[in-house]
Amino acid sequence: MKHLLTLLLFMPFICAAQSDFEQQLDSISTPEEATTFLKEKKPYKGKLFTFNKAKHKTKLADELFSMSKGGKKVIKSNYKKTYYKVVDKANVNYSKFRIIVFDAAKTSKESAINERKDVLTQFLQGYRFKDLAKHYSHGPTAKMGGDTGWIKEGEMSPEFDAEAFHENHASDEAFIVDDATHNKYYLVIQTEPITSIEEITVLKFSENID
Structure with missing residues (x-):
């Protein structure tokens, strides 16, 4: 009580x-x-x-x-x-990409750009982008064939965003991004159009x- x-x-x-x-x-x-x-x-x-x-x-x-x-x-x-x-x-704009990262910090700017040219040539000859990413990319997405999943502006560098989100690229058309600030040089394809999610x-x- x-x-x-x-x-x-x-x-x-x-x-x-x-x-x-x-x-x-x-x-x-x-x-x-x-x-x-x-x-x-x-x-x-x-x-x-x-x-x-x-x-x-x-x-x-x-x-x-x-x-x-x-x-x-x-x-x-x-x-x-x-x-x-x-x-x-x-509602936020997202897109999906596959990327191959060439890290100039581990070699040099010249070596990274030359290696990217060689890999681009292989892609244009018919090699699958995801296979090239697994073999050549220095980034964390290499094991996934370069697949970034759905990403939005701000998740990558400003240099990446400017080219990937603000320039028009045909599906599966390879394009390059130079991020000299972080010594990263990219080969990129857009796998999904910009989508409001x-x-x-x-x-x-x-x-x-x-």
Whole structure:
């Protein structure tokens, strides 16, 4: 009885704290505000995630995509409560490429460019680009035949973006990109046209349940 009375006495304070937290969460409307919120709430577990409709096919992702900006989902377990809030929603231009990276930092600019010329000649003679990428590329996508997957502007260098996203290239037409800033020289083909894909930014935050 004594423990029950103590619990009843503290219930209003617990509810008030939950109410204040919910109000604070509801007031977040931008990724910048979400970042500030996470900094203030350390060491609690929280993070900002970006979901791409073409990449993320989970049940949770589908539910979040069905919400409007500001929408919130709460998942409860025995020990914690996890909040997901959509803080931004937009259509973003993506495309897919295959790339062969020639790293001048490991040889020289002249060697990288000459090797690229040789590989381009092989491609024009009929060799498959993905096979050439596996054999010649110095980049992390070599094992995948140079496949970048869906990428957007800003994920590669400005030099890459300027040529790949802002110049017209026929499908499977090889073109070059010189990124002298990072000593990278690319041979590239575009495998998917620039496509507008829905993207959401989600704040995930977990708190323990006492």
